[in-house]
Amino acid sequence: MKKLLRFFITLLVTTAVLIFINSRLNASExxxxxxxxxxxxxxxxxxxxxxxxxxxxxxxxxxxxxxxxNEAMMTKIEQGGTNYDVAVPSEYTIMKMVKKRQLIPLDHSKLSNLVNIDKRFMDLSFDPKNKYSIPYFWGTVGIVYNPSMLNGKKIASWEDLWDPDLKNQILLIDGAREVMGVGLNSLGYSLNDTNRNHLIEAQKKLETLMPNVKAIVGDEIKILLANEEAAVGLTWSGEASEAISNNENLDYVVPKEGSNLWFDNMVIPKTAKNIEGAHQFINFMLDPKNAAKNAEYVGYSTPNEQALQYMPKEMVNDKRFYPSPELTKKLEVYENLGKKNLAYYNELFLQFKMYKD
Structure with missing residues (x-):
């Protein structure tokens, strides 16, 4: 009986020690x-x-x-487990997270540096009045091309991708919204179009582009373009900037018909335990000098208007990555299409990729 009692006492003491150690580890992490x-x-x-x-x-x-x-991030937050205080989802994901009640409304009175954000990038459709999110970086979807591999030819339009001289010279990023967007924009349709006839028309037009498509790839597109494995690529402006930094022969253009305007925004997830600290961090990142330092390091476009004065002139005057207000008016932000419509986009894109194979 005494042995059994000692066993239970030892078990209780061991459990208490483990709980204490775990709590200390959690606090430190x-x-x-x-x-x-x-x-x-x-x-x-x-x-x-x-x-x-x-x-x-x-x-x-x-x-x-x-x-x-974005999907992995949403799943992790939905599951709980880790108390994330600040996250940086993309615009269409923010709409989903708001709908699922995964975000905490922001206290703008604690964000004194919010005044530094360019008004063009505030109060957008995916988060009216910026109730839940603050712009972190922004950019476009466009075309990287190498004039030296195209006999000096320049690209200015989506239609230019169908040039027979580009046979087996185009790389496409592996994204349904981006690739379907090429077909939609080239036909004059919205990037958020859900009309089934328009979507089928866009897919059929994309199929005629296939002779020019060398491959559909992921993040390695910037490396492939920099190494001149292909003359043309469809990608995001940030990836384009990195590719150009590694190969001065490359250029980047947002087609004149229009394209996607994307955002990654700072939010406070429902898992947050340090809401006060989260506001401090967001406000810190909104400081012009901090935003400028961050933009130089990352290479993406900052939405912080006041930060531009602290950045190299060659960066902020580069219209490829800081396009004029006239051009940004032609750009569209991806909207949350809903599961049914998004599934249809993915289905058409999968058929397109199988057509390539």
């Missing part, structure tokens, strides 16, 4: 406490020096975790 902040962002999407500066300025320890897709 940012899972609880006012002195920690867990940030969930895309990989290599912030200047590490800014995290150190924020920690020094506020005394808050930052735990930085990364995701590689």
């Amino acid at each position: 940012g899972y609880s406490g006012e002195n920690t902040l867990t940030v969930y962002n895309w990989g290599d999407y912030i200047d590490p020096e800014l995290i150190k500066s924020f920690e020094k300025e506020t005394g808050i320890k930052v735990i930085y975790e990364t995701f590689d897709s």
Whole structure:
């Protein structure tokens, strides 16, 4: 009996010790406490020096975790488990997260640096009055091309992709909205079109582009273009900027018919435990000098209008990545199409890829 009693006492003591150790580990990893902040962002999407500066300025320890897709990020937040205080989803994902009640409304009174954001990028359809999100980076979908591989030929329109001289010279990013968008925009339709006849028409037109398509690829597109494995590529402006930095022969254009205007915004997920710290972090990133430093490191376009004065002139004057208001008016933000319509986009895109095979 005494042996049994000692066993249970030992078990209770061991359990108590493990619980204590676990609670200390959680606190040190940012899972609880006012002195920690867990940030969930895309990989290599912030200047590490800014995290150190924020920690020094506020005394808050930052735990930085990364995701590689909006869908993976949403699933992780929906499951709970980790108390993410700040996340950086894309615009259409923000609409989904609001609908699923995964976000906490922002207190704008705690975001004094919000005035620095360009008004063009505020109060957009995916988050009216920026109730749940604040712009972090923005960009476009367009065409990277290598004039030296095209006998000096320039590209200005989606229709230029159908030039017979581009046979087996085009790389497409592996994205249903982006590729279907080429077909839709070239026909004068909206990137958010849900008319089945229009979508089928766009797919059929894309099939006629196939002789010019060399491959449908992922993130490696910037490397392939920089290495001159193909003369033309459909990709995001950030990827284009990186490719150009590695090959000065490359150029980038947003087609004159229009294209996609994308955003990655900072939000506070429902999992947040340090809401005050989350507001401090967002406001810190909105400081013009911090935003400028971040934009130079990441290479994407900053929505922070006041940050531009602290950035190299060659960056902010580059109309390829900081297009004029006249052009941005022609650009469309992806809307949440709903499961049914998105599934149809994916179905048509899959058929298109099978057609390529």
